[in-house]
Amino acid sequence: MTNPFGYRNKRVVVTGAASGIGAALLDVLAELGAEHVTAIDRNACSGPHDRGIAADLSTEAGVEAAASAVDGPVHVLFNNAGVAATQPAPVVFSVNFLAPRRLHQRLADRMQAGSAVVGTSSMAGIGWQANQEELAALMAIDDWDEAHAWLAAHPKLAEDPYGLSKQCAQFHTMYAARAAIRDGVRVNSVCPNPVGTPLLADFRATMTDEIVDWAVRQGNGRPATAREIALILAFLGSDAAAYLNGVNLHADAGMHAALITGQTD
Numbered sequence: 001m002t003n004p005f006g007y008r009n010k011r012v013v014v015t016g017a018a019s020g021i022g023a024a025l026l027d028v029l030a031e032l033g034a035e036h037v038t039a040i041d042r043n044a045c046s047g048p049h050d051r052g053i054a055a056d057l058s059t060e061a062g063v064e065a066a067a068s069a070v071d072g073p074v075h076v077l078f079n080n081a082g083v084a085a086t087q088p089a090p091v092v093f094s095v096n097f098l099a100p101r102r103l104h105q106r107l108a109d110r111m112q113a114g115s116a117v118v119g120t121s122s123m124a125g126i127g128w129q130a131n132q133e134e135l136a137a138l139m140a141i142d143d144w145d146e147a148h149a150w151l152a153a154h155p156k157l158a159e160d161p162y163g164l165s166k167q168c169a170q171f172h173t174m175y176a177a178r179a180a181i182r183d184g185v186r187v188n189s190v191c192p193n194p195v196g197t198p199l200l201a202d203f204r205a206t207m208t209d210e211i212v213d214w215a216v217r218q219g220n221g222r223p224a225t226a227r228e229i230a231l232i233l234a235f236l237g238s239d240a241a242a243y244l245n246g247v248n249l250h251a252d253a254g255m256h257a258a259l260i261t262g263q264t265d
Contacts, residue, residue: 004240007034012237013074015057015066015103016081018043020197021120021233024226025078028234040066041081057081057099058091060144067106074110076237079103080120084202089161093151096165098144101172104187105142113184118236119173120229121189123215123252124207125166131157135171162206166191170248177246186245188236193252196223218264219253 007029014029016022017039026047029037039049042056053069056062079100083092104117111117128135134154141147157164169189177187193215194200200223204212216223232251235241250256258264 002239003033004242005032005235005238007032007076007234007238010034010075011036011038011073012076012078013038013040013070013103013107014049014078014080015040015100016120017041017045017047017049020199021192021195021226021229022078022080023047024230025080025233028227028230032234032238036072038070058083058087058094060094060098060102063099063102064106067103070107070110072110073112074107075112075115077104077107077111077115077117078120078233078237079117080233082120082122082199084199085160085162085206086202089158090148090151092161092165093148093158093168094144096162097168097172098147100169101176102144104176108180108183108185111183111185114239114242115184116186116188116237116241117176117180118233119169119187119189120233121169121173121191121248122162122166123191123193123250123256124163125168125170125191125248126250126256127163128167128171131164131167132171135168136175138168139172139175162203173248174246181245186236186241188241188244188247188249190229190232190236191248191250191252192224192229193219193255194223195226195229197226215252215255218255218258224251224253 018041030048055066
């Protein structure tokens with residue numbers, strides 16, 4: 001019997017594969033039998049993969065070049081690359097939202113029925129409902145420069161560029177899922193709470209220790225490990241998740257559940 005969690009004979013693309021969750025995902029995919037993994041990052045990737053593509057995903061040209069360099073069919077696209085708000089707001093917006101959306105668009109014609117797109121979002125994006133009207137308007141803007149003009153026209157939202165970018169990512173997961181499933185392709189994302197990766201120091205610098213530590217306390221009292229999140233990503237990309245679509249899966253050890261049931265402030 002075929003293992004529904006396995007990746008044998010699947011061709012996989014992973015962005016942000018040089019460190020953190022992406023590097024852990026390369027290891028998990030190898031354990032699950034993946035033999036054809038394309039790793040995309042601006043830095044060299046040391047984890048198991050058979051092809052590496054150097055790319056700057058903060059620019060439209062960099063994303064287009066990366067998409068053009070991917071060869072063959074794509075069974076699973078892991079849009080994992082991300083940056084913190086230690087970078088300028090336009091860079092955060094580009095890497096965390098515009099690049100994943102554009103890669104999905106450019107690789108869609110290589111994805112047959114049964115394929116999947118899996119994003120790495122964040123619990124920082126759970127406030128998207130308050131900005132639903134504005135985000136819906138953004139989803140209709142396909143042009144890269146026009147999307148940046150939208151960002152410039154919403155300075156209040158851009159005061160928290162990381163949170164905004166992850167609101168966009170969560171909303172896009174839901175928005176793109178309907179059209180994609182018509183071709184048999186699923187679109188989902190994982191939304192972690194703080195994860196013990198090198199980026200955590202950047203989040204502490206931009207969100208403050210107080211907020212990061214509060215978020216950790218609302219779960220099980222520790223940050224997630226990169227491997228724990230990578231395992232969830234691998235599940236969503238596998239055939240075991242064949243009936244999941246348009247889901248932003250909260251990987252937060254119960255923080256969101258406690259919030260919506262009034263058990264924490």
